Amino acid sequence: MSIRERLSGNEAVANAMRQINPDVMSAFPITPSTEIPFIFSSFAANGEVDTEFIPVESEHSALSAAIGAQAAGARSLTATSSCGLALMWEMLYVAASNRLPIALALVNRTLSGPININCDHSDSMGARDSGWIQIYSENNQEVYDNFVQAYRIAEHPSVRLPIMICQDGFITSAAVENIELLEDKEVKEFVGEYCPENYLLNSRQSQSIGPYAVSAYCMEAKRAQLEALKNAKQVVLEVAEEFAGISGRSYGLFEEYRLADADYAMVIIGSAAGTAKDAIDQLRADGQKVGMLKIRLFRPFPGEEIAAALKNARVIACMDRTESFNSQCGPLGAEVKNALYNAGQAPVVINYVYGLGGRDVAVENIASVYADLIGIDKTKDAGEKYRYLSLRD
Amino acid sequence: MAYNFKEVMNKTERLAPGHRMCAGCGGTIAVRNVLRGLRDEDKAVITCATSCLEVSTFMYPHTAWTDSFIHNAFENAAATCSGVQTAYSILKKKGRIDDTYKFIAFGGDGGTYDIGFQSLSAAMERNHDMVYVCYDNGAYMNTGIQRSSATPMYADTTTTPVGTVSNGKPQYRKDLAAIIADHNVPYVAQTTLLKNMRDLHEKAEKAIYTPGAAFLNVMAPCPRGWIYETAEIMEICRLAVDTCYWPIFEVIEGKWVLNYRPKNKLPIERFLKKQGRFRHLFKKGHEHLIAHFQAEVDKRWEALLVKCGGVGGTGGIGTLSHSTSQEI
Numbered sequence: 001m002s003i004r005e006r007l008s009g010n011e012a013v014a015n016a017m018r019q020i021n022p023d024v025m026s027a028f029p030i031t032p033s034t035e036i037p038f039i040f041s042s043f044a045a046n047g048e049v050d051t052e053f054i055p056v057e058s059e060h061s062a063l064s065a066a067i068g069a070q071a072a073g074a075r076s077l078t079a080t081s082s083c084g085l086a087l088m089w090e091m092l093y094v095a096a097s098n099r100l101p102i103a104l105a106l107v108n109r110t111l112s113g114p115i116n117i118n119c120d121h122s123d124s125m126g127a128r129d130s131g132w133i134q135i136y137s138e139n140n141q142e143v144y145d146n147f148v149q150a151y152r153i154a155e156h157p158s159v160r161l162p163i164m165i166c167q168d169g170f171i172t173s174a175a176v177e178n179i180e181l182l183e184d185k186e187v188k189e190f191v192g193e194y195c196p197e198n199y200l201l202n203s204r205q206s207q208s209i210g211p212y213a214v215s216a217y218c219m220e221a222k223r224a225q226l227e228a229l230k231n232a233k234q235v236v237l238e239v240a241e242e243f244a245g246i247s248g249r250s251y252g253l254f255e256e257y258r259l260a261d262a263d264y265a266m267v268i269i270g271s272a273a274g275t276a277k278d279a280i281d282q283l284r285a286d287g288q289k290v291g292m293l294k295i296r297l298f299r300p301f302p303g304e305e306i307a308a309a310l311k312n313a314r315v316i317a318c319m320d321r322t323e324s325f326n327s328q329c330g331p332l333g334a335e336v337k338n339a340l341y342n343a344g345q346a347p348v349v350i351n352y353v354y355g356l357g358g359r360d361v362a363v364e365n366i367a368s369v370y371a372d373l374i375g376i377d378k379t380k381d382a383g384e385k386y387r388y389l390s391l392r393d
Numbered sequence: 394m395a396y397n398f399k400e401v402m403n404k405t406e407r408l409a410p411g412h413r414m415c416a417g418c419g420g421t422i423a424v425r426n427v428l429r430g431l432r433d434e435d436k437a438v439i440t441c442a443t444s445c446l447e448v449s450t451f452m453y454p455h456t457a458w459t460d461s462f463i464h465n466a467f468e469n470a471a472a473t474c475s476g477v478q479t480a481y482s483i484l485k486k487k488g489r490i491d492d493t494y495k496f497i498a499f500g501g502d503g504g505t506y507d508i509g510f511q512s513l514s515a516a517m518e519r520n521h522d523m524v525y526v527c528y529d530n531g532a533y534m535n536t537g538i539q540r541s542s543a544t545p546m547y548a549d550t551t552t553t554p555v556g557t558v559s560n561g562k563p564q565y566r567k568d569l570a571a572i573i574a575d576h577n578v579p580y581v582a583q584t585t586l587l588k589n590m591r592d593l594h595e596k597a598e599k600a601i602y603t604p605g606a607a608f609l610n611v612m613a614p615c616p617r618g619w620i621y622e623t624a625e626i627m628e629i630c631r632l633a634v635d636t637c638y639w640p641i642f643e644v645i646e647g648k649w650v651l652n653y654r655p656k657n658k659l660p661i662e663r664f665l666k667k668q669g670r671f672r673h674l675f676k677k678g679h680e681h682l683i684a685h686f687q688a689e690v691d692k693r694w695e696a697l698l699v700k701c702g703g704v705g706g707t708g709g710i711g712t713l714s715h716s717t718s719q720e721i
């Protein structure tokens with residue numbers, strides 16, 4: 001039985017946390033994710049969860065404490081945004097290399113400077129190579145559903161890696177939407193108990209975690225970690241299938257929207273995908289063959305599947321909500337082009353940077369991208385392949 | 394329970410031999426003797442900051458630690474330990490753990506006074522049931538003897554090198570034990586390697602078994618960074634204490650207790666002379682530097698006596714209590 005609710009993205013994720021009832025949460029306030037620990041603390045204060053909340057003095061300590069708690073054998077989590085994630089940077093790598101399935105609720109916000117509290121993906125994209133699984137959400141329902149699935153993916157014996165569930169700051173985190181929650185009991189059963197194999201508080205076998213490893217071992221350790229990350233792809237699909245069984249909502253590695261026969265495709269991440277769907281419906285009504293691929297799983301990057309899904313597209317727009325200062329592409333652009341190249345596909349790919357620091361993305365902006373793609377196809381002149389969308393003069 | 398030296402020394406070693414710390418390293422001696430503060434029947438989880446201690450005792454695929462052990466990073470041993478301890482408290486509550494565990498974090502002075510200070514201060518303020526032990530060798534030894542805020546004044550380090558216009562580190566050291574005491578945690582103590590280590594054993598046990606946060610500051614000489622013959626370690630520690638450079642005290646529930654007051658307070662030269670890192674102070678024309686060092690030692694010692702409820706001055710023994718009433 002599902003429960004209809006009107007919740008913001010932050011409330012949705014806090015409710016998923018309540019239903020999971022993890023062991024330890026450590027967090028530090030930062031807009032726009034502050035609400036998550038704040039709502040969750042009130043659940044703890046009212047006995048709605050058993051979770052121990054550690055009110056740390058920084059995000060660095062938030063993740064450090066979560067690493068300690070998870071290594072000790074407790075299901076742990078944290079939440080943050082922007083500068084907070086940046087302050088965790090060193091520890092992100094440690095969490096992943098120690099194979100600790102910590103869950104992090106990330107509310108995407110731009111990295112300073114200039115300091116700005118609004119959405120873009122520079123924070124999580126900066127952390128994309130830290131070894132964490134990254135899943136992105138379009139709307140509040142997806143935020144909730146993804147968080148409910150998070151531990152099942154992260155804790156899977158073939159994976160055992162930390163997971164970041166991302167949502168767009170303010171756009172979904174603060175906006176209230178109608179969503180469906182599962183029953184508390186359904187979530188608890190779905191997520192199950194955390195039963196680690198190796199942990200510090202195992203009285204039968206003491207453990208040492210976090211070694212110094214010389215060159216003779218370090219490279220093998222990284223390679224083994226990659227294998228675990230690769231395994232996450234299959235696990236994401238299995239968990240999604242099981243989740244569909246209890247919720248009726250299906251998820252994949254990505255979502256295709258009117259893509260199969262599209263000549264002009266857009267690859268996009270997060271809430272702007274909703275805007276893109278509206279633009280596509282309008283353009284389709286005018287007879288334009290446009291479609292979209294919305295990323296859900298960004299790490300590991302399902303390159304082969306994405307290339308296959310884009311095989312019919314003649315011109316593709318990769319939409320990056322971050323600037324990666326390499327002067328030729330954004331992180332999504334790089335991944336998609338890499339995947340296409342490896343698959344022997346060579347469509348024209350235009351990489352757009354959009355929505356930085358909370359810049360609005362309207363249906364017209366997305367429609368203008370499709371107009372560009374159609375124009376390029378007609379004139380066979382791609383022009384500048386790395387562009388900014390809706391930049392003021 | 395009365396202190397029984399034999400019993401303490403017969404406890405199971407919790408740091409196995411075969412690790413790669415230098416021979417004669419004060420850090421290893423400090424750690425092994427802190428671990429003797431644990432009751433044999435209790436388990437422990439050890440957290441360690443990146444340091445000589447960490448990289449030398451847990452090199453994949455070998456560990457010298459018989460207890461569970463976690464190294465996270467340089468600056469976050471306290472936060473990490475607080476996470477481990479919190480996990481224990483909830484898992485215990487949920488009935489998933491039967492054994493009694495104790496939580497000890499070790500950090501060098503760099504990982505404690507400097508880069509890990511924020512993490513330490515916060516974990517102490519939150520009053521986690523844990524002990525943070527700083528093995529203070531007064532420099533970043535692991536990266537090749539750079540100054541820290543624990544480095545004594547005028548020490549020659551690789552970032553405060555003695556040169557034609559430099560006499561080594563210009564500043565005196567930070568008094569971290571006092572700063573942590575000002576967090577009003579239940580137990581803080583300062584000690585070093587003295588005689589049969591009774592003082593260290595007893596303080597470790599108190600720190601470990603006092604509920605709430607505790608902090609131990611243990612001066613742990615490093616023959617490589619201080620430049621002395623390894624056999625001199627005990628003499629150097631004794632001189633540190635007898636010159637009042639390194640006072641031995643406890644702060645129990647906010648009450649300052651001086652554990653040892655030398656009958657004859659020795660001049661600071663006696664401590665400095667033993668170590669190559671102060672060699673330049675004994676050149677002709679540098680007498681004023683030693684006088685300056687002495688003045689700083691005296692000032693801090695007098696202030697400590699006041700805190701401990703003793704009378705100022707170098708005169709007669711005041712109302713000083715001694716928690717263990719032993720000669721150290």
Ligand SMILES: Cc1ncc(C[n+]2csc(CCOP(=O)(O)OP(=O)(O)O)c2C)c(N)n1
Nearest residue numbers: 443444445467501502503504532533534535
């Ligand atoms: C963030 C970070 N900065 C710098 C280092 C390099 N580093 C490792 S150990 C160390 C010095 C350790 O000094 P201390 O804590 O006094 O321990 P010691 O080695 O002297 O026992 C430094 C600078 C690091 N590992 N991490």
Ligand code: SF4
Nearest residue numbers: 414415418445534615
């Ligand atoms: S360099 Fe100094 S602190 Fe490090 S292991 Fe050697 S003696 Fe110990």
Ligand SMILES: [Mg+2]
Nearest residue numbers: 501502532534
């Ligand atoms: Mg040191």
